[in-house]
Amino acid sequence: MSTAPLPFAKGHGTENDFVILPDPDGALDLTAQLVSALCERRRGIGGDGVLRVARAGALVRSGVLAELPAGVAGDDWFMDYRNADGSLAEMCGNGVRVFAHYCRAAGLVGADEFVVASRAGPRPVTLHSWDDGAAEVTVAMGRARLDGRSTVTIAGRELTGEAIDVGNPHLACVVDGLTPQTLAALDLSAEPVLVAGRFPGGANVEILTPLEPDAAPTGAFASHLRVIERGVGETRSCGTGLVAGAVAALHRLGRAAGVVVMTVPGGTVTVTLRAGQSYLRGPSRLIAHGEVTGGFPGR
Ligand SMILES: N[C@@H](CCC[C@H](N)C(=O)O)C(=O)O
Numbered sequence: 001m002s003t004a005p006l007p008f009a010k011g012h013g014t015e016n017d018f019v020i021l022p023d024p025d026g027a028l029d030l031t032a033q034l035v036s037a038l039c040e041r042r043r044g045i046g047g048d049g050v051l052r053v054a055r056a057g058a059l060v061r062s063g064v065l066a067e068l069p070a071g072v073a074g075d076d077w078f079m080d081y082r083n084a085d086g087s088l089a090e091m092c093g094n095g096v097r098v099f100a101h102y103c104r105a106a107g108l109v110g111a112d113e114f115v116v117a118s119r120a121g122p123r124p125v126t127l128h129s130w131d132d133g134a135a136e137v138t139v140a141m142g143r144a145r146l147d148g149r150s151t152v153t154i155a156g157r158e159l160t161g162e163a164i165d166v167g168n169p170h171l172a173c174v175v176d177g178l179t180p181q182t183l184a185a186l187d188l189s190a191e192p193v194l195v196a197g198r199f200p201g202g203a204n205v206e207i208l209t210p211l212e213p214d215a216a217p218t219g220a221f222a223s224h225l226r227v228i229e230r231g232v233g234e235t236r237s238c239g240t241g242l243v244a245g246a247v248a249a250l251h252r253l254g255r256a257a258g259v260v261v262m263t264v265p266g267g268t269v270t271v272t273l274r275a276g277q278s279y280l281r282g283p284s285r286l287i288a289h290g291e292v293t294g295g296f297p298g299r
Contacts, residue, residue: 003294008038009102010045010288013094014237015266019047020102020286026058032086034298039084045292048235049092051099052080053108056117069121076117077103083231091120091167093141093239093280100125101135101284120167128281138281141166141240144247144273152205153193154228155186159207162248166240166278169203169230172248178209180224180263188226188234202230204238208245211253211260220259220270223249227264236266243278246271 006028009020019038021028030052039047057074059065068074079099081092096116103109103116104127112127116139124140147163152171161173171194175183192205208225215222225245227238246260250273260271269282292299 005291005293006296006299007291008045008289009286010047010290011098011102011284011286012266013097013239013284014264014269014282016094016235016237016239017047018049018051018095018098019045020098021050021052022106023052023054024058026054026062026064028052030064030080030082031298032082035082035086036084037296037298038292043297048084048229048232049089049095050082051092051095051102052082053099053102054078054080065119069117069119071122072117076115076122077108078117081118083229085231087231088119089168089231091118091123091240093139093166093241093243094237094282095239096123096125096139097135097137097239097280097282097284098286100127100137100139101130101286104130104135105132105286118167133286135284136281137284138279139239141243141278141280143276144243144278146247146251150195150198152195154188154205154207155190161206162244162251163198163203164244164247166243168240169199169201170206170241170244171199171203172206172208172241172244174208174210174245174249174252176210178207180209183207183209183224183226186226188228192228204229204241204244206238206241206245206248208249211249214261216261218259220261221249222261222263224263237264237269239269239280239282242269243271243280246273247278
């Protein structure tokens with residue numbers, strides 16, 4: 001058990017909130033128990049997940065990573081993402097925006113364009129604006145891969161969606177006739193039931209309204225989305241889920257490219273699909289810095 005104080009920061013991207021742990025040398029024993037205790041909203045700091053900030057090479061040396069993911073360099077800053085239940089995930093789109101903001105504001109990087117490494121590979125970021133508390137960030141999220149259709153049962157209702165890999169697994173369900181109001185009224189408290197064996201590692205589930213022209217006359221589309229995240233439950237936003245939702249909704253129109261303004265309970269982001277690439281643009285907020293005391297559970 002460690003008694004040394006553990007520095008942390010707290011941030012969120014469209015209210016998908018994270019405990020950020022600076023650990024450049026990858027020395028912290030980040031157990032599932034410690035992650036879930038930190039994310040607990042009454043006894044802990046509270047968060048949908050943890051972002052450990054470490055050099056990719058240091059995580060290989062300390063055994064957290066078996067090897068560098070393809071395209072990642074040892075000196076890259078690596079987003080070691082953990083869900084609130086302590087499980088690992090390959091990617092977190094809102095997390096990358098907050099992670100990039102943290103790295104820039106903390107002086108770990110000296111430029112507004114750099115690469116954030118993740119288990120899903122490198123994710124180039126652009127900070128359009130930033131200060132110690134607020135930033136606007138675009139993340140190049142890579143190619144989102146459609147992988148056939150499947151179903152999910154939520155609160156006794158079966159929905160059909162597109163399985164989509166955004167580095168992590170999603171089932172994005174565009175529901176005919178769903179409006180922002182009827183979406184907001186859905187009870188998503190029950191655990192979604194996926195088809196047995198279809199997603200061996202589980203999946204994040206998105207429910208969204210069909211595309212409509214965005215209110216601003218820019219040629220963009222608009223959609224409203226809610227998400228139930230693997231390893232967390234319903235969250236107020238999910239960046240990879242927003243990309244998956246945009247891909248599924250455009251696919252229904254026979255399109256592989258387009259701009260979609262996506263609204264979630266925690267705010268609004270813009271997803272752009274172009275030439276086989278996906279881009280997620282939205283806000284990041286850093287709201288607190290502190291120290292977890294030595295006697296904290298899990299340490
Ligand atoms: N909130 C994230 C996704 C986090 C990981 C997800 N729960 C999983 O297990 O795949 C995002 O913004 O993308």
